[in-house]
Amino acid sequence: MFSGKIGFIGSGQMATALASGMLSAGLIQKDQLLACDVSSVSAEKFAAVTGGQICPSIAMLTEKADVIFLSVKPQSMAGVLQTLSQVSTSREKLIISIAAGITLATLEAGLGGPGRIVRVMPNTPALVGAGASAFALSQGTQAASANRPSDSQIVRQLLETVGVAEEVPESLMDAVTGLSGSGPAYVYQIIEALSDGGVRVGLPRATATRLAAQTVLGAAQMVLSTKEHPGALKDAVTSPGGTTIAGLHALESGGLRAALMTAVVAATQRAKELGQPPR
Ligand SMILES: NC(=O)C1=CN([C@@H]2O[C@H](COP(=O)(O)OP(=O)(O)OC[C@H]3O[C@@H](n4cnc5c(N)ncnc54)[C@H](O)[C@@H]3O)[C@@H](O)[C@H]2O)C=CC1
Ligand SMILES: O=C(O)[C@@H]1CCC=N1
Structure with a gap:
């Protein structure tokens, strides 16, 4: 079980696959799931499939979520990072980008500096619990403390709930994208x-x-x-x-x-x- 709230900025194919896989595995309940999307069609479809709550803005989602997936196309990422960087609480949240190609350096620069930022490459079989994911941590991720797991442990738990997960050096993330992402x-x-x-x-x-x-x-x-x-x-x-x-x-x-x-x-x-x- 995961006790926090998980938000998806961009509620398309991959967000729906991850969210559905996490729900089916019993990791989260639908009241722990949030999403926001510029397309009302996409947002409504996500809500209909998962039962998750749709937030009208990135700011509102960021206030409520503990873990935030950036699940927009790479071409939309700059705008999302710009908006997210203006939400003061975003610095406290675990931010997970699943966008192909977008580097940790780009994510850090767009969010205003190092933080709890992770780059993940999942794949759509996460929907049926048979995903193959890899992840790379940024320098700003948190270690475990007495009352809290590390960011690495959180990411691994989320991904292993929907399949297998490998931690890799960031330099291999594009290769992972070419193999298991696509x-x-x-x-x-x-x-x-x-x-x-x-x-x-x-x-x-x-x-x-x-x-x-x-x-x-x-x-x-x-x-x-x-x-x-x-x-x-x-x-x-x-x-x-x-x-x-x-x-x-x-x-x-x-x-x-x-x-x-x-x-x-x-x-x-x-x-x-x-x-x-x-x-
Ligand atoms: N589809 C796949 O098999 C995989 C996709 N990915 C990555 O996941 C990301 C999403 O891909 P898909 O789900 O396939 O795309 P998609 O097009 O199905 O979903 C993207 C969603 O983001 C929304 N969006 C665009 N700009 C936005 C903004 N400013 N704020 C909020 N929402 C916004 C769109 O309306 C759309 O619903 C991409 O970066 C892709 O590289 C990674 C692994 C596998
Ligand atoms: O085709 C794409 O760009 C995305 C990334 C990996 C799978 N789908």
């Missing part, structure tokens, strides 16, 4: 393509999609549970002269592995670009 979209394309393949060889669509998704889930669980190298697990599926090696040969001819590696590199590069100040 990664669910790569895997959805893989599942869709596998399903298309199943339909191509005669399976009904619903059956094909279910089998494809469960195959991805099962293979991922094998990697995590057995701790075997993925190549060794692949070898265990692959009979000499059998069906799997025929399929793997086709994947190699299509450049699947190179395409996935290039996707991670391209997304990492884009995260770096998003963190640059606009020209």
